[in-house]
Amino acid sequence: MSEHEHSDEQHGSPPSRGRERRASDVPPDTLRERESFVRTFVRKGMQYTEELLRENDDLRSEIRELREEVGQLRSQVASDDAIRDLLRTVERLETERRELLERSRNLEASHREEEGRHQEIEREVSDLANLYVASHQLHTSLSVPKVVQHLHDMLGQLVGAESFMIYVLDEQRLHAVPVASEAVPADYHCEVLLDGHRMGDACLTGLPKVREPAGERPGSLDDPIAIIPFLADGRAVGVASVFRLLPQKSAWADVDLELFKLLGAQAGAALIAANLYQRVASPTEALRGIPSAVEAQLGSTENG
Amino acid sequence: MMRQLLVFALARIKQLSVTEAEDGVDGLRKLAEQRFDLIITDINMPIMDGLKLVSRIRSDETHKDVPIIIITTEGSAEDRQRAMALGANAYITKPIQAPQVIAQVKELLGK
Incomplete structure (x- = not known):
């Protein structure tokens, strides 16, 4: 309300009536x-x-x-x-x-392989250089002592031989006569009878005989560790025997065998050439007779 | 023969010229005439051996720093020590290996 x-x-x-x-x-x-x-x-x-x-x-x-x-x-x-x-x-x-x-x-x-190959090539080049120098030295000298000295140097400085002897064969090719040596006992300085000796076998075949340098069999006069025959016109005219290698060299290298082949093929001719040359008075005299010899050879070739 | 081998080997190093001497005395004579960057010598030589040569070179103020390589058949440690004590910089034993000589020369010449 x-x-x-x-x-x-x-x-x-009161409420209004009539209103709302x-x-x-x-x-x-x-x-x-x-x-x-x-x-x-x-x-x-x-x-x-x-x-x-x-x-x-x-x-x-x-x-x-x-x-x-x-x-x-x-x-x-x-x-x-x-x-x-x-x-x-x-x-x-x-x-x-x-x-x-x-x-x-x-x-x-690949690099290692290349490196290995490179070193291999270096070694081959080095070996070839050694062979070239050896050959060059042999043939640029017409003095017997110098040729012998070159052979001596080759064995000592290129091969690394400490004890060795160089021989020439006598005229009958029955004995090897020493002409140079290095670090050998005094009793090695004697002629060697080739018959029955290993050197004789090598001179007969014309092939080098090489055995292992180390081991129980040291080299000796009767049993060298290497025998290298020098050939001329297919026949042995000289020979080298190696008895011992330098202490720092314990085994043969491949180039040594190649050098032996070179010596075998060229040393004999070098010795003969030097020996003949020293008997003449001059180079001109040494060449005497060559033109006619060549002509004669050509003539025989043409006639078949 | 060693000389010829070395000349052949060293020809492979560019910008290198080689002078040869017959022996130690000849070597000293050549040293007095011109300067060298490196000397290679054997030990067993006539007239003056390689060790005496090294000793003489090292006693000369002008050449006391020149590198010296010895190439020899003498392979014992005592020989090596003696040579190095006298002043050699490198000691190479024979048989000669050209790559070894070349590497040593390059090392000493800083090539």
């Missing part, structure tokens, strides 16, 4: 009911509004959280993508690294 309705009732004024119904005309019970309803309505409305506001706050809060979560998830996704990219890059680089390592290993192996 409103204050206005109360007032009218208190003043005892006033609140004071409404029965008090109804008024009370209306008031109660309105109060209840308003209260509930307020409660509802408060609830809505709370709910609104909650929703806002939740939205905020969800947004944050979305932001984090997005970051994570981006990060995951970045990680995936990185992983892919790492894998690619790892593959490249393996390939490079493989290539490096192959190059290294």
Whole structure:
């Protein structure tokens, strides 16, 4: 019941007829009911509004959280993508690294092979140089002592022989007569009968005899570690015997055998040439008779 | 023969010219006439052996720093030590291996 309705009732004024119904005309019970309803309505409305506001706050809060979560998830996704990219890059680089390592290993192996081949060629060139020098020395001298000295140097400096003797065969080719030596006992300086001696076998065949330098059988006059016959026109005219190698040389090298072949093929001719030359007065005299000898040879060739 | 082998081997090193001497005395004479960057000598030589030659070179203020290589048949450790103590820079034993000589020459000449 409103204050206005109360007032009218208190003043005892009768309800006006023909005018609008006033609140004071409404029965008090109804008024009370209306008031109660309105109060209840308003209260509930307020409660509802408060609830809505709370709910609104909650929703806002939740939205905020969800947004944050979305932001984090997005970051994570981006990060995951970045990680995936990185992983892919790492894998690619790892593959490249393996390939490079493989290539490096192959190059290294190839380089080692090349290096080995290079060293082999160096050795071959060195050996060829030794052979060239040996041959050159033999044939540039027409002095018997010098030729013998060259043979001596070859055995000592190229082969590395420490003890050896150089012989020429006598005219009957029955004995080997010493002409040079290095580090041999005094009793080695004697003629050697070739028949029955290993030197004789080598002179017969024209082939060097070489055995292992080290071991239980040291070289001796009767059993040298190497015998090198010097040939001229297919026959032995001299021979070298090696008894011992220098301490720093424990085995024969391939070039030694080549040198022995060279000595075998050229030393005899060098000795003969030098020996014949020293019997003439001059080079011109030594050449005497060559034109006619060549002519005679040509003539016999033409006549078949 | 060693000289000829060495000349042949050293010809493979570019910008290197070689002067030969007959023996130690001839070597000292040539040293007095011109400067050399490296000396190679044997030990067993007539007139003056290689060790005496090394000693004489090292006692000369002008040549005391010239590198010296000895090439010899003497292969014992004592021979080597004696040569190095006298002032040799390298000691190579025979039989001569050209690649070894070339490598040593290059090393001492800093090539």
